[in-house]
Amino acid sequence: MAPLPKRRHSTARSGKREKTRVLERVLLVKCPNCGQVKIPHAVCPGCGQYNNRLIFLKKETKKKK
Numbered sequence: 001m002a003p004l005p006k007r008r009h010s011t012a013r014s015g016k017r018e019k020t021r022v023l024e025r026v027l028l029v030k031c032p033n034c035g036q037v038k039i040p041h042a043v044c045p046g047c048g049q050y051n052n053r054l055i056f057l058k059k060e061t062k063k064k065k
Contacts, residue, residue, distance in 0.1 A: 031049070
């Protein structure tokens with residue numbers, strides 16, 4: 001015979017174990033320069049600035065007609 005559990009695990013006990021597997025929310029803030037949402041402590045994808053310094057220039061893309 002295979003071993004079986006004697007008692008059922010409660011939902012609270014299972015929840016304590018499973019709480020470490022929950023995904024964290026991604027925190028987003030607005031860029032003070034352009035107003036686009038971005039990840040904090042990262043370069044803004046819209047304007048290319050970080051901490052009021054220009055890090056990169058965004059290239060303009062040509063759209064096909």
